[in-house]
Amino acid sequence: MADEKRKIRIATCSLAGCFGCHTSMLDIDERLFDLLEMVEFDRTPFTDIKHCGPCDIGIVEGGVSNAENAHVLKEFRENCKVLVAIGSCAITGNVPALRNNIDLWDCFQEVYLYDPGTEGKQIPNDPELPLPFDKVYPIYEVVKVDYFLHGCPPPANAIWKFLTDLIQGRQPETGHELLRYD
């Protein structure tokens, strides 16, 4: 076992996203076994590890919507040699960023103070809750990102091709056939 090659270590997380990209990752189905031959997982929603340690590859789904997202993202950047933005939310902000046109103040008032369904009429202020940013940001505005894998979500085959290229030390090439939506 001693001379067996060290496995590539991968961490993943979902920030302001819907876990759709993670679901698409699982859609590689039986190839998951092949993947586990080559890699081991650090922090991911699959392992339930809470903090990311030193890794080779970090995969981030979702944009940056609140302070906690920023902490997690920075932790990933500090620990991962290669950081990948996966899916439209991480790359552009996408659906969560639709709130960017609404003033945060108006939004909170509407939801917690004016909406007839709310009780107590108080804006939550527990320090346990992460504070939201004024806007949702794509992750490249907060940290340096090495690769972008497009799609909402990117199809499983594209994720598989991307990961195997990266793991085997090739420049990832997904190409038109794997990433077309027309």
Add this chain to the structure above:
Amino acid sequence: MMQSPDLPDIEQRIALLCERHGCEPRRLLQILIDVQEIYTFIPPQALTAIARHLPLPRVSVEGVAGFYSFLSLEPAGQYRILFSDNVTDRMLGNEELMRQFCNKLWLEPGKVSEDELVSADFTSCTGMCDQGPAALINGWPVTRLNRERIDLIADLILAKSPVASWPPTLFEVNDNIRRTDRLLDESFEPGSAIKAAVTRGAEAIFTELKLSRLRGRGGAGYKTAEKWITCRNSPAPARYIVCNADEGEPGTFKDRVLLNRLADTVFEGMTVGARLLSSAKGFLYLRGEYRYLLEKLEEILARRREAGLLGSNILGEPGFDFDIEIHLGAGAYICGEESGMIESLEGRRGKPRNRPPYPAQHGYLDQPTVVNNVETFACAAMIAVHGGKWFGETGTWESSGSKILSISGDCHWPGIYEYPFGVSVQKILEDCGAQEPYAVQVGGPSGILVSWQEFERSISFEDLPTAGAFTIFQRGRDILEAVRNYAHFFAHESCGFCTPCRVGTQLQKKIVDKIANGHGTASDLEELKHLGHLMRTLSHCGLGHAAPNPVLDMLQKFPGAYEQKLTSLSFEPAFDLDAALATARRITGRDDPSAHLP
């Protein structure tokens, strides 16, 4: 969305209007411009009515109306003021004037006042760089703005005085011709070039054109004779002549002066072209910013028809029929691209076509079409009269003749300067009284940013090709601010058709902003280079190819402009993360450690 007002007679008015334009779909942009002149904006009912009359799908009508930035689909006020936002206007303080104007009228830039009286916004360069800061008021140019003029304008608006009765001095536009050469020196007698074409015959004029080595004056420098011959040799039932007066390149204003002074020569050049190519129809595509010249130009066309220089049997020559129609643009830089212009002439969004085939083979209505710059047609007329040898005597071998430059920025005498090709940047700077020049943007944002170390370079197709813009920055000017202005310009003017340009220009703008705001890093510079390469190689048309030029030139030649603004070698967020939490802190009243980010 605002409530659209009740307009009881709109149906009849639109019906009449469409009829006046022959209910031709290709006249759609002209119809929309007329609608806006009547209602100050384009009401939704008008879109529906136009769609029914032309007939076109309503979505196409709305698509065209939404494309041109001078057309407004929402009420923009009885008075709409658009401040020209070229870098020269910036240097002359247009932002401060905008603030003053807005404060005085209780306005927010980009929004219409509550009483729907007035709105103020910025627009791309209006071609008044030698007499800025400039603005357009309901489409009419006002020049040399200052605090007093802004006060006066604000008072006139508050008094609801009609723009037509405002003091004419506000609208004074000067030609500012400072240096003349071959083209502007020579007097021109209307009809003389056509006479030469008729008496000497098409072949002889083609020979003169070849002999002159004339190249297109729009910047790209394609050989005019070659373009015309390609057009003539393309078999077709009809051929068209288009004069490109959509002078949108920021910093360029020589076509405005040529049309004001030498319209006869320009029209004559087009007519000579018509004779050579057997074309019966020509267009002058006049940019919306020069709408104020329309009546004068129409008068000249009418006079030429009366004199037998346009219309049927020109100069009594049986079968020599040619007429020119003026087509107005409405604030879209991309329509200066020849195939985008042809789309616009056909009444569509100004989205460039795939080239090849080039317009000389498949242009307007898919027929062979010659599209040339205003100055090129003026040169063609002079060549028909004086011969190709006369023309080629000046300039260099590769770049024959003279070039009219639009000089603005930091100099004593901004204006129009005509030089033989081959003149050095240094010589021009001396002539126009530039003090301590530091950089010159030659050919506008899509051209070349020339540094003080390169002032020996020459204006010519083989060295510094240009459509005419020559914007001077003196020592102490912030080059990064100028480049930022240009990056915003391209992001605003991208037609949105192809991804490399639509997204690339936005990303480029964001990164340049990031650097200017003090968040830039070395990796952002690398990203700009990478992005520039993608835009240059993958964009659909020249706009995307040229959009990275000022940024890449700055990176290469003006490290001092951005280096001291960089924060680190690695990476920094594009914004202040802690500040981005401030709103939420205020709302929740929290100030605990986890309500902050380092």
